[in-house]
Amino acid sequence: MTAVSTSQDAVAVFAPLRPTLVRVAYRMLGSVADAEDVVQDAFIRWMRADRGEVREPEAFLRRTVTRLCLDQLKSARHRRETYVGPWLPDPVVEEEEDDVTLPLMLALERLTPLERAAFLLHDVFGLGFEEVAATVQRDPAACRQLAARARGHVRQAGPRFRMEARRGLALAEAFFAASRGGDMRTLRAMLAEDVSAHADGGGKRPAAMEPILGIEAVMAILEKLAGLFRANGSKLVRTGFVNGLLGFVTLEADGELQTTALDIEDGKIAAIYVVRNPDKLRHLH
Structure with missing residues (x-):
């Protein structure tokens, strides 16, 4: 297989996963531009990786995006503290309702980066704690505790009764x-x-x-x-x-x-x- 066809295969694998990766990054960061940048960085890392050793591309890319977001959140917290006036997440306008509402995203801001990652990956994206643990580089028991603490903080901001x-x-x-x-x-x-x-x-x-x-x-x-x-x-x-x-x-x-x-x-x-x-x-x- 030539280098060109290998690259083409890598792009073909990445392209359908991109929307989900952007959603993960956006919900971690609250910024559309930052989410796009993180996913682009993940794509570059994917193209440079030894893909022959990657058994599950989606898991590899999700882990890469989440870890990049955890790094971003350290500086994002400082930017929030110096922001002029109330901070709201970038607006995403869609035709259909979403379980991750604006009040919930504001509640996520009160979590530590690891709590936020554990909650989103497990409670929102439905990953098992083994996969969450591999992503955030903590053991499964610790990830359960992180998600439980996060759940306690955001419970009041969950979806309300939905109007038709x-x-x-x-x-x-x-x-x-x-x-x-x-x-x-x-x-x-x-x-x-x-x-x-x-x-x-x-x-x-x-x-x-x-x-x-x-x-x-x-x-x-x-x-x-x-x-x-x-x-x-x-x-x-x-x-x-x-x-x-x-x-x-x-x-x-x-x-x-x-x-x-x-x-x-x-x-x-x-x-x-x-x-x-x-x-x-x-x-x-």
């Missing part, structure tokens, strides 16, 4: 229409009393520097924003699931995209998550 998709998307569209049109009565009826609003501008676009808590405070900011939307415009680009939550993408007056995700509980909006940082929205263009 068509009804939920209609609610997201109604929220867009009311918030842009200034229909305060309709907006108040949509919100839970303890609603919170979180905006990630990263210091690059205007956004609240702290979460806004409670219906009165959230209504006040929505009323102020409605005036700006009426004066400057805000165009609905699409509705869908933003990090597993119902939401929408808009094109704002400054020419930049924005995502809004709505965490709905008992038919009311319990939390609003808005990403405005243009660095986190480039992949949506």
